[in-house]
Amino acid sequence: MGWLITGALMGIGGTVAMDIWAQVMRRITGQPLPNWGNVGRWAAQVPKGKVFHDDIGTVAHVESETAIGWAVHYGVGIIYGILFLVIAGPGWLVDAAFLPLWVFSILTIAAGWFLLQPGMGLGWAASKTGNPWRVRVMGLAAHTAFALGMWAVALTVGAPG
Structure with missing residues (x-):
């Protein structure tokens, strides 16, 4: 399997792990799940030249915004999986x-902290939310889950033959 495909699979695996983490946190702490509709609404505004909003909730609904948000979520994960292998080199897969x-x-x-969150009106690094440090810590934990998911795929798939 080529390293580009491996990187894409790593990104998907990491994103799935992040989504599982979100479900676990919802069940344990009652933390709400990410609103992928708002992410889709935000992403639909970017090509129109509007990156930053005071409150993405006040922006007009976009058809299929939830599907767009999920596609962005997984698309970014795939890009990150490939980007990691570009930076680390495909040889990283040998020892992973x-x-x-x-x-x-x-x-x-x-x-997320310096583009997506301020873009949706949540402030830099969630500074305009009710509990910015909780949001930040939960984001760091979610990105750790992302790393674990990518790592699991890398160990499973291994180095391209």
Whole structure:
């Protein structure tokens, strides 16, 4: 299997792990699940030149916004899986050490903190939410789940033959 496909599968596996983590947290803590409709609504505005909103909830509904949000969620995961292998090199798959993958996954939260969250009106790193530090810590935990999912796929699939 080629490294691009492996990277895409890693991204899918990481995203699935992140979604499982969200379900576990909902059951344990009552934390609401991510609103992929709002993400889809935001993503539909970006090509129109509107990246930052005061409140994405006040923006007009977009047809299929939830499906768009899910597609963005998994598309970004796939891009991150491939990007990690571009940075680390396909040779990383031979030993598939967790630490570089985890560091990469933690760094990817910057896109959420400094693009997506302010774009939807939540402020830089969720600063306009009721409990910004809780949102940040939960994001770091979710990105750790993402790393674990990507790592599990890398260990399962292995280096391209």
